[in-house]
Amino acid sequence: MAAKPAPPCLSDDQLFDWLRLVRSENVGPRTFRALIDRYGGARAALEALPELARRGGAQRPVRLATAEEVERELAIALKLGVRFVAIGEPDYPPLLGEIDSAPPLLACRGRIEALRQPTAAIVGSRNASAAGLTFAERLARGLGRAGYVVASGLARGIDQRAHAASLETGAVGVLAGGHAKPYPSEAVPLIERMVEHGAVVSEMPIEQEPRGRDFPRRNRIVSGLALGTIVVEAARGSGSLITARFALEQNRQVFAVPGSPLDPRLSFDTFVVGRSSSLAHRAAKQVATAIRDNPVMFNPLYVHAQVGLGKTHLLQAITWAGNAAERRMLYLTAERFVFGFVSSLRTQTTLAFKELLRSTDVLLIDDLQFLQGKSTHAEFSHTLNAMIDAGRQVVVAADRPPLDLENLDERVRSRLAGGLVVEMSALGEELRLEILQRWAAAASVHHPEFDVPASVLSYIAKSASAATSVSTDVRVMSEERPQNVDR
Numbered sequence: 001m002a003a004k005p006a007p008p009c010l011s012d013d014q015l016f017d018w019l020r021l022v023r024s025e026n027v028g029p030r031t032f033r034a035l036i037d038r039y040g041g042a043r044a045a046l047e048a049l050p051e052l053a054r055r056g057g058a059q060r061p062v063r064l065a066t067a068e069e070v071e072r073e074l075a076i077a078l079k080l081g082v083r084f085v086a087i088g089e090p091d092y093p094p095l096l097g098e099i100d101s102a103p104p105l106l107a108c109r110g111r112i113e114a115l116r117q118p119t120a121a122i123v124g125s126r127n128a129s130a131a132g133l134t135f136a137e138r139l140a141r142g143l144g145r146a147g148y149v150v151a152s153g154l155a156r157g158i159d160q161r162a163h164a165a166s167l168e169t170g171a172v173g174v175l176a177g178g179h180a181k182p183y184p185s186e187a188v189p190l191i192e193r194m195v196e197h198g199a200v201v202s203e204m205p206i207e208q209e210p211r212g213r214d215f216p217r218r219n220r221i222v223s224g225l226a227l228g229t230i231v232v233e234a235a236r237g238s239g240s241l242i243t244a245r246f247a248l249e250q251n252r253q254v255f256a257v258p259g260s261p262l263d264p265r266l267s268f269d270t271f272v273v274g275r276s277s278s279l280a281h282r283a284a285k286q287v288a289t290a291i292r293d294n295p296v297m298f299n300p301l302y303v304h305a306q307v308g309l310g311k312t313h314l315l316q317a318i319t320w321a322g323n324a325a326e327r328r329m330l331y332l333t334a335e336r337f338v339f340g341f342v343s344s345l346r347t348q349t350t351l352a353f354k355e356l357l358r359s360t361d362v363l364l365i366d367d368l369q370f371l372q373g374k375s376t377h378a379e380f381s382h383t384l385n386a387m388i389d390a391g392r393q394v395v396v397a398a399d400r401p402p403l404d405l406e407n408l409d410e411r412v413r414s415r416l417a418g419g420l421v422v423e424m425s426a427l428g429e430e431l432r433l434e435i436l437q438r439w440a441a442a443a444s445v446h447h448p449e450f451d452v453p454a455s456v457l458s459y460i461a462k463s464a465s466a467a468t469s470v471s472t473d474v475r476v477m478s479e480e481r482p483q484n485v486d487r
Helices: 012-022 029-039 042-055 067-080 112-116 130-145 158-165 185-197 214-225 239-249 278-291 311-324 334-346 350-358 374-389 410-417 429-446 454-463 468-478
Strands: 082-086 105-110 119-124 149-152 171-174 199-202 228-232 253-257 301-305 329-333 362-366 393-398 420-424
Touching: 012 029, 012 042, 012 067, 012 082, 012 105, 029 042, 067 082, 082 112, 105 112, 105 185, 112 199, 119 130, 119 158, 119 214, 119 239, 130 149, 130 158, 130 228, 130 253, 149 158, 149 214, 158 171, 158 185, 171 185, 171 214, 185 199, 214 239, 228 239, 239 253, 278 301, 278 311, 278 393, 278 420, 301 311, 311 329, 311 362, 311 393, 329 334, 334 350, 334 362, 334 374, 350 374, 362 374, 374 393, 374 410
Parallel strands: 119 149, 119 228, 149 171, 171 199, 228 253, 301 393, 301 420, 329 362, 362 393
Antiparallel strands: 082 105, 105 199
């Protein structure tokens, strides 16, 4: 069978006309394609465009890109080492060419062949956690070793970390503006390294500064280049989720890496100790201290209290202390445990899930009362026994004593009760007031205008039966609101 002939490349004159048409007013990818299909070429479309606009009811003549503007763009492209690749040409990214809104021309800098290799996209938060950044880096390196080029949008945070981790194996960056106006400016050194083994692309005029509406346009290219898009720690309403939506619309795979369940504010330093919590606090501190030297304390440590009395705070404080000591810590809510186990069953990765649980130095399970499902209970029982028998620390929190968790097997309840069981009782008024004062002070750090009169805090402390209903509200107000991402 004869080999299929390669698609023809544009001549210099055709490229000139294509660039002039695509830079003309109101000519987007779909309109461009319709004009080419109707008139057979860009030059004929340019000649017909003014009359088409007039017939369409335009109140003024449509603005066509001038020959001088196109000549200037081509001259700057030559100086920067940028090459234009047209849709349908052999070097045009094959997957990108399949989407409805594929750019007619792609301005490319770097190794064009990188655009033809299997590609995965990694996008995510600009303000990602350290764990999220590390995970994105590991993903990018792993994908590179597996033969994939990694594409992203050059934004701060996850994007730049993914690019940096895939420099040697191939990184493709997509600009929201033109090549002569890279954004953000801090990415320029990274871009210069990327073009050595990968490529940087843009559909925008070469001297155009990126505008807000240009970032979603960039995102469709990021997802369009890739077989699948991995989203790491995306905030609600973020540009990363816009990229994920584009990927779904393009019939591509979407994978999610959720944010860490750990709150950096929940440390031993911020825990307010009172008579009702002193024993639990002391036990948690001893566990956290012992972690550094590997001995196990009170195995398992079981903390129970009603909602909002600080048991989650103590579990996360232990986790942060263990992380600082470079121990392998795994903090999970019961819901996350259930989700992880069920997902592993569906994807036939139960062995990997079990290995993740049992290879940790310390396993912390929060809100155990929400553990659901017979098979999940069995897996928790096996994990609990394996961890304790192997001399690995287990810490559990729930809203009731272990023997009162009637949904669990009796042997599991007995094993939990065999360690140190500590109750945190209701808070006194003085302790509630101190907690409120601390949260209010934390809120004022991020929001100087946030000022709660002492009389109001005192009234709330007297009126509340527990600190939950008030301290949580103040804590929420103290959080920095997520900023609009630059996608």
